Amino acid sequence: MAPRPLSPHLSVYRFAYTMALSILHRITGVALASGLLVLVAWLLALGNGPQAYAAFTGFMGHGLIQVVLGAWLLAFLYHLANGIRHLFWDTGRGFAKSAARRSARMVIAFVVVAGALLVYVFFCPVGGVQ
Amino acid sequence: MAEFQLPPGSRISNDGKTFKAPEGAKKVRRFQIYRFDPDSGQNPRVDTYEIDMAACGPMVLDALIKIKNEIDPTLSFRRSCREGICGSCAMNIDGSNTLACIKSCADVKGADVRIYPLPHMPVIKDLIPDLTQFYAQYAAVKPWLTTRSPAPPDGERLQSKEDQEKIDGPSACILCACCSTSCPSYWWNSDRYLGPAALLAAYRWIVDSRDDSTGERLDALEDPFRLYRCHTIMNCTEACPKDLNPARAIGEIKRLIAGRRH
Numbered sequence: 001m002a003p004r005p006l007s008p009h010l011s012v013y014r015f016a017y018t019m020a021l022s023i024l025h026r027i028t029g030v031a032l033a034s035g036l037l038v039l040v041a042w043l044l045a046l047g048n049g050p051q052a053y054a055a056f057t058g059f060m061g062h063g064l065i066q067v068v069l070g071a072w073l074l075a076f077l078y079h080l081a082n083g084i085r086h087l088f089w090d091t092g093r094g095f096a097k098s099a100a101r102r103s104a105r106m107v108i109a110f111v112v113v114a115g116a117l118l119v120y121v122f123f124c125p126v127g128g129v130q
Numbered sequence: 131m132a133e134f135q136l137p138p139g140s141r142i143s144n145d146g147k148t149f150k151a152p153e154g155a156k157k158v159r160r161f162q163i164y165r166f167d168p169d170s171g172q173n174p175r176v177d178t179y180e181i182d183m184a185a186c187g188p189m190v191l192d193a194l195i196k197i198k199n200e201i202d203p204t205l206s207f208r209r210s211c212r213e214g215i216c217g218s219c220a221m222n223i224d225g226s227n228t229l230a231c232i233k234s235c236a237d238v239k240g241a242d243v244r245i246y247p248l249p250h251m252p253v254i255k256d257l258i259p260d261l262t263q264f265y266a267q268y269a270a271v272k273p274w275l276t277t278r279s280p281a282p283p284d285g286e287r288l289q290s291k292e293d294q295e296k297i298d299g300p301s302a303c304i305l306c307a308c309c310s311t312s313c314p315s316y317w318w319n320s321d322r323y324l325g326p327a328a329l330l331a332a333y334r335w336i337v338d339s340r341d342d343s344t345g346e347r348l349d350a351l352e353d354p355f356r357l358y359r360c361h362t363i364m365n366c367t368e369a370c371p372k373d374l375n376p377a378r379a380i381g382e383i384k385r386l387i388a389g390r391r392h
Contacts (some may be wrong), residue, residue: 004252005140005166005174007222007259009317014247019314022363089362092385094222122308130344 025082028075074115081107132318143173155182164246191230207257217306222246227369228373248311271332276343293339300334309366315359323359326366326376333379
């Protein structure tokens, strides 16, 4: 007899909001942790004098890098909001299906509103990161 | 470790057969069903059955029974009560785990009804998964009353109405495995993570006022894998056909373990 096959999982399971938010929490967590390297680079540039700092800010001002920074900001907002959602769960609240769906919508709404606001503040031509 | 791709012998081949609807069928619906024949030595495939819904019962199980009786007797699946209390006909229908007997075909949006066995399980034949491990995990949480105090001489061990209400929900679990096999954490770590069904059962005995082993039960669960592979994805609670809440039960176990540290 042939060995038993494994039934399909990811390829057949409907990608519901539950899994989407969960995997997004992990992805944004990894992005935030690896993004800390940018902070380290910034501190190094700061310690290495005005020339190094100018080179660093010049590099960070590149359009593509700005897009990555914007994504990083959204990742931070999402991880923050969904982290608070997890804290509520840790106190035993918000487990009802309806409550979990509502808190998921609140997280997304927060990211959209706060994200739009902060992206505007940080990345619009007037002021902010050069 | 998480294996996102199916192993080579598990991948679905393109050899699926199509069974056409009979002449004069009025309301034809296509059912795409996962097939695996252990005696053929071939990979699983997906067969397509065209069914005249005008001559078929409303539930997905009715369609499966019609296929087995009238179209293809080789189709294998588990079923018994046909009213959502035995848990035998748990399968993945339209992308979510549920019981075929209480899932209406009309509730399946989209043209075709896609039916697979419970996800990430060894398949014995067609829609029948091997639940040996699942049952072993249930047994591992010692789902029975343990006491140190002697039983009252004149009757049963009683509990208050409030204490009974704490276990009403979790006691209603029918062990269909819809929740555990909907959980990505269980997919990737079913060798070490107990899964929502077993943990719901564990919770049922932890909060039972008549049970004297609460501490030992929590000790047995305080483990990075057995309990803490739950990341509150909530697929379990969304999938449960009995509308129970394994995610809340697991959250409560985590709280009890955290609470006794003080």
